[in-house]
Amino acid sequence: MPTNRLLPAMTRGVQNAVKVLWMLTKIIIPTTIIVTLMDLFGILDHLALFFSPFMSWFALPGEAAVPLVAGNISGLYAGVGAMALLPLARKQKFILATMLLLSHSLPQEGAIVAQAEGKAVTVTIIRLAMAAITGLLLNLIL
Amino acid sequence: MFAVEVLKTGFVAGLRSVLSIALVLFPLLIALELATEFGWLEKAAEQMARFCQPLGLPSQAALPLVAGLLIGFTYSAGVILASVKEGDWSEWELTQLWIFLGLTHALIEDTAIFAAMGLPVLALLAVRLVPTIIIILGLNHLFVWRKDRQ
Incomplete structure (x- = not known):
């Protein structure tokens, strides 16, 4: 590993990390603030009540629909931002993490798939289905 | 004053996520920069080629798979698009590649986000890779079975 290539590469890595981190800060902090406000105005409670029958399939509280929706529509980091405020047990955190890992950033990543001549709709449906099936199975197993 | 408190809670929780x-x-x-600079990605792709055939993927899928699995397809879209456009892919092969990468990608970054919450790394990898491999193998069997019947 020659040093004359090592240092510039590492510098680029640091620069990229700073860039990505700034981008994430702009997503995560507004998301957590929005969720806090939703909580303050009771919107979170309404959503929770509406979604709790479905979320219980995954051992999750109704509020967990917020990180799921944020993660799937916006991105994994928005999901994490919305998750940061919810009081979740370890099993619940793990199931939510699994579902978000399998299915997230659907519009953005779907666009890349389509650009590379992949079937974006098929891929999206499979991701949502696998997230639901795996979440359901983990609830039964864990 | 209460609202300010609430906003502060949200801000601090968000900041804590960003820092972790x-x-x-x-x-x-x-x-990643080092891997690109010193050609480690290509070397990893040589190893990956062995796993392509059992999964029903063409060996030309090795480089897009390695790039997508390690880096994710947002950062490595360039590498993946190039190998998809240059290669000779059947529609089925391309679909399988994208189902695989759609479900499992950016293994290091995505896993790390949730590991930072204290979740076990190996379990986080397993819950992604196992369902992905099952569905890829399942679809592949279905495809071979349908081709045999024609």
């Missing part, structure tokens, strides 16, 4: 992600992001992105 920063701990992972710096080493990861430095490693």
Whole structure:
């Protein structure tokens, strides 16, 4: 590993990390603030009540629909931002993490798939289905 | 005053998430630049080629798979698009590649985000890879079975 290539590469890595981190800060902090406000105005409670029958399939509280929706529509980091405020047990955190890992950033990543001549709709449906099936199975197993 | 308190709670919780992600992001992105600079990606793709056939993927899928699995397809879209456009892919092969990468990608970054919450790394990898491999193998069997019947 020659040093004359090592240092510039590492510098680029640091620069990229700073860039990505700034981008994430702009997503995560507004998301957590929005969720806090939703909580303050009771919107979170309404959503929770509406979604709790479905979320219980995954051992999750109704509020967990917020990180799921944020993660799937916006991105994994928005999901994490919305998750940061919810009081979740370890099993619940793990199931939510699994579902978000399998299915997230659907519009953005779907666009890349389509650009590379992949079937974006098929891929999206499979991701949502696998997230639901795996979440359901983990609830039964864990 | 109450609203200010609430906003502060949201801000602090968000900042805490950002900081725990920063701990992972710096080493990861430095490693990525090194991997690109010194051609480690191509070397890893040579190893990956062995796993392509049992999964029903063509060997030309090795490089897009390695790039997508390690880096994710947002950062490595360039590498993946190039190998998809240059290669000779059947529609089925391309669909299988994208189902695989759609479900499982950016293994280091995505896993690290949730590991930062204290979740076990191996379990986080397993819950992604196992369902992905099952559905890829399942679809592949279905495809072979349908081709045999024609």
